[in-house]
Amino acid sequence: MTKKNKTFIALALVTSLFFIWGFALNLNPILIKHLKKACQLSNFQSSLVDSASYTAYFLLAIPAARFMKRFGYKGGIILGLLLFSLGAILFYPASIVRSYPFFLAALFVLFSGAAFLETAANPYITCLGDPETSTQRINFSQSFNGLAASLAPLAGGIFILSGKDFTKEQYAKMSPQQLDAYLTGEASAVQIPYLLIGLVVLVVVYLIYKAHLPEIHEEDVEPAGEKKKSLATQIISLLAIRQVRTGVIAQFFYVGAQAGIWGFFIQLCGKVAGLGEKPASFYLTIGTFCFMLGRFSGSYLMKFINPVKLLATYAAINVFLVMLAVVLHGKLPVYALISSSFFMSIMFPTIFSLSVRGLGSRTKLGSSLVIMAIFGGAVLPPVMGRVFDLTNIQYAYLVPIVSFLYIFYFAYKNLKVKKVAMVVAH
Secondary structure, eight states: OOHHHHHHHHHHHHHHHHHHHHHHHTTHHHHHHHHHHHTTOOHHHHTHHHHHHHHHHHHHHHHHHHHHHHHHHHHHHHHHHHHHHHHHHTHHHHHHHTOHHHHHHHHHHHHHHHHHHHHHHHHHHHHSSOGGGHHHHHHHHHHHHHHHHHHHHHHHHHHTOOSOOOOHHHHHHSOHHHHHHHHHHHHHTTHHHHHHHHHHHHHHHHHHHHSOOOOOOOOOOOOHHHHTSOHHHHHHHHHTSHHHHHHHHHHHHHHHHHHHHHHTHHHHHHHHHOOOHHHHHHHHHHHHHHHHHHHHHHHHHTTTSOHHHHHHHHHHHHHHHHHHHHHOOTTHHHHHHHHHHHHHTTHHHHHHHHHHTTOGGGHHHHHHHHHHGGGHHHHHHHHHHHHHHHSOHHHHTHHHHHHHHHHHHHHHHTTTOOOOOOOOOO
């Protein structure tokens, strides 16, 4: 096999990782609605689906990087896939005992694996081939992440959601045996889909294990003075830099807003527009498809428009759109949130790139801090869930408005930046 063919196979296998973690992460809005019903949860409790997922990313980002520094990208990818597969397979016993903590533990394991995959895939793709075409490779691979984001809600709506959603009064009229049978049936709906995900990922593990993945040896360009500093000292030093500090906060708010908007979307469709959960999942699919279109069109527009100005404009538009979702009724809030997905599309890579620009030898650690800011996805959805429990679903969407206002502030403070090179997306 020629070197070119080996590189192509490696590129194809690593690109599949973008699809794998993108698909799992974008099943969360389906799970939030489904487990709320199957485990009889409050809105706050159901939002912990996102908390378990994003906390794993937060806790595993730096350990994953350190593991790969010692054992290489291939070792990190294989470990990540094994954890991912184990987490997916654990959904089967979790559904049998119908234990919500068990489901959360399975999600934590699954997304611990995803943290390894994401930590490895972005830098590995950039190094896998001609340096001059690294940006094209990363954008191509990330398009599969966008494809997965579009397909996951559609698949979840078809294969997981039952379309049966009863009121409190209807639940009260059920006998204990009827209620138990209904809830058991709902919980079991995740068994086959997640078991298949786990088995497919095991096949990918085998293919990657057998494949020749070129090992990438990155130069350690950290100055001797930095090496002598403790990790805590280096982090404090980085956070003292305004662009890093405000960028971490902006990324925290962005990921929290995206997770919350999509996580409660199906419930908003039901409460405000009177849509069943299956039709609502199709509307969510339209939203995630708009997100993918926004990613592609945004990349094109940035050739002609300053990315910082585009970020500020998109943030301002989303403040307006989400406010419409708060005050309007019927299907108009649904359409407003679908539209907001388009304008969220460029935010993660733009905020990331603005935050780490010009850090030189400290770029790796700075990047880790910005990636860890996706912890916002673990924090803001529960805040929305609590507001939902105390008031109503529309008031809960005031939380993302605060997020987009801060992102606008971040962009406004960076308007002097004329050129931004973007190679990372989530």
